[in-house]
Amino acid sequence: MFKVLYSSIIMLMAVAVLASCTKTEYDHQKQPYNDIKVFTIAGSYGAPVKGLVKDDTITVYWNPDVAMPATITPEIIISDKAVISPASGTAVSFKDTTTYTVTAEDGSVRKYRLQIALNVPTPVLKSTNNPVPWLNTTQLTIAGEYFLANTDTSQISVYMQRMSDGIEIPLTLIKNRISNYTIVANLPTFSAEQDTGIHRLFVKAGYRIAQSIDVRFVIPAITNATYTSSFVQDGQALRTGDSLQINYALTDNLGGAVSRYYTRNTKEILLYTNAYDIITVSAANIRFVEGAVRFKLPDAGLHKGKDLFQYRMTFNSVLPGGEESSSYSLRGFFVNPTKLAL
Structure with a gap:
């Protein structure tokens, strides 16, 4: 009888020790992850739009032809055992000032900021008059697409970069000759400061810059x-x-x-x-x-x-x-x- 009682006491002590060790080990392994893995909202015509989560920014690309809502109700997937505020499924303002806070299981915190980017096509340069003789040519007619996509003529600029020395030369635009497909720009008056050779032509519409094309300027006759x-x-x-x-x-x-x-x-x-x-x-x-x-x-x-x-x-x-x-x-x-x- 004494042996049985002694064995029972030993077993109870072992279980207590194991339980104590398990709890301590669990406390040291709380999860440190506080990531936003998926951020989805309802886009135009109800189609889902996924935000691009990079670093601490959630970028949502929005179609400029669709009215922008005042609020959105995102569905958000985060790291296991983490919590997010505002919670997934909560209506929030659709503005760049909206922020999210993700708290990991171990208490570490990470903040994310919402960023809205208009999904506007980058302007495309196709051609211009080439080669160009100085003096005998005073204008460039530039053909392309999307010059006025979600912008107006006040946000259009054209400049050239002289490849021989990297000097940038702004061109003066003829405002009433700018369309979504064509830009007419005046060349600067030819002088000793200008030169011939290859010039790289750029068109900037808002904050978007078209891929450049090269223009060869030949010597004046x-x-x-x-x-x-x-x-x-x-x-x-x-x-x-x-x-x-x-x-x-x-x-x-x-x-x-x-x-x-x-x-x-x-x-x-x-x-x-x-x-x-x-x-x-x-x-x-x-x-x-x-x-x-x-x-x-x-x-x-x-x-x-x-x-x-x-x-x-x-x-x-x-x-x-x-x-x-x-x-x-x-x-x-x-x-x-x-x-x-x-």
């Missing part, structure tokens, strides 16, 4: 500059191998913004006889000095005794419409008889 020249050996008898010189100047009324592209850019020099025979001096045989080019008269034995009446300096240029042109010649005339004596 040489016809936008004024050319003057004189042939130093005008009126002399010329022989093969003689050193010759043409003094010339390219000027413009834009502070040299045009002529800078053509100075020291002579492709070749052409000498015309009175019989319209042509003597060619290639670029490799032309030497540039300040305000002049120097070269030697090539072998022109076949033209002995003929007079030169015209010379042409040929430059790499573009046509007024921006199309590539291999050359453009500026002419000068001999004032006095200049014979090929050879």
